[in-house]
Amino acid sequence: MKKLMTQTNVRYKIRRYIDIDTIAVKGFFILLIAFSLIGCSKKAANSVGNTGYETSTLPTEQESGFDSVKRLNEDAFAWLYIPDTNINYPILQNAEGDDTFYQGHNELKEPDAEGAIYIEAANLNDMCDFNEVIHGASPADGNRFAELNNFLDKAYFDEHQYAYVYMEDNSLTYYIIAAYTRDNTRLLEQYDFSYASGCSEFIDEIYNNGDANKIIREGCETGLSPEHFLITLTTDSTVEPGKQTVVVGCLVGDAAGKINREIDYGNEEY
Template sequence: MKKSRTIWIMVLVICLLAGGIAAGVLFFVNSSEKINPDIYGRIYIPDTEIDCPILQHPEDNGYYLTHDAEGEENLSGAIFSEDYNSKDFEDPITVLYGKNMENGSMFGSLQKYGDNLYMQEHPYIYIYAGDMEYKYRVFAAYLSDNRHLMERFCSGKSQGNREAYLKSIFDNRTMEAQIDNSVEVSTDSKILTLSTHDNRGEQYRYLVQACLTEKKEVSPVEAEK
């Protein structure tokens, strides 16, 4: 990890000296992908601790449970998707995983969405992938079991699968569940789910779900902000 950062700094200095500011900016834009080609996007939730690269390992869905974004062994892991999902965020159901870290890193702050006021104050999730920005509106946050969402609902491939998925969300009636019924969600919506472990036990997961409301093309510099 330290070695890769040292190389990263050295290359940046060379870029600045050899090609000026433009070369340095270009390096910054592509630096994450050069450090680890498994990085294919970034998740950002304004005014929260969540501002992290998104990864997907080509062979091992559990790899980034125990490795960081630079591919180094790290119990904090990284934010990642499994190979059930493509990397263009065009799937009906997309699930991103991250550990529930006590210091608030990774997805350690997700459970704050259990407070209605917090959900109102942090309604949007932004995903940057390639030259695209995806804007999602949070509409649900609740405690769930540990059943695999993509397998349970067949990745949302059919309308029936998607109907069952939405029903499972809106059927939550516990006091702790936060469901915003004012957000328009249908079987045609692209749903992003953020999933993390819950301290109450290995059989539980805490989920935050949002629907895609806007996507637009952005410059690489904007995507790095």
């Protein structure tokens, strides 16, 4: 990418989510008729490299309590669901910018040692950042994000391929491409995702981090670029105490076609 981009100090507005295969699209339009779901049209998108990202599915009809939680807590902006796990929670962002609030409060703003599932103030709650970092605790009862640690088991990882994010006006599908443990540092502080170079540094971590527990989805060993959209689910590691477990997903379905951003290649490295 560095060799190809010769301009500097220019912001490029590019839509980059992975194309959805024809069979899935046809099936979704059948569901549109049968169940009166929200409209969705297939949009052309550029894929990067010959990777497994092109294989995808459209959002499911999973029922969530998003509407009821939204009425109780205005900080709720989406709902995260991973099939065949206990991960089925609202995603929150504290309106006051307090990134520690949901470490000690649940989705109803009640004091709770298990906390809630949340993003930091530095992330956009429209899911249009390069990397939406979603936090949750790993309590002993297996709630919240405790099951993320199971993704470090290859058999479990292989059986769980997709994560879904439901919003008031959109449904997003993410293909789970990697799981590993890393130092317990804040990703949004370590990498500047507002620049393409910061995005590339995190991509390099995914591919080249030396962690022995790392698993990368077959077909996804290469091909990520700053033009993609990721979610990184993070929790305390139960495999390596003192570290964090991260599960990374790449956007492969955008039902309303709203996921877009400007990519800044304008720093000195590009």
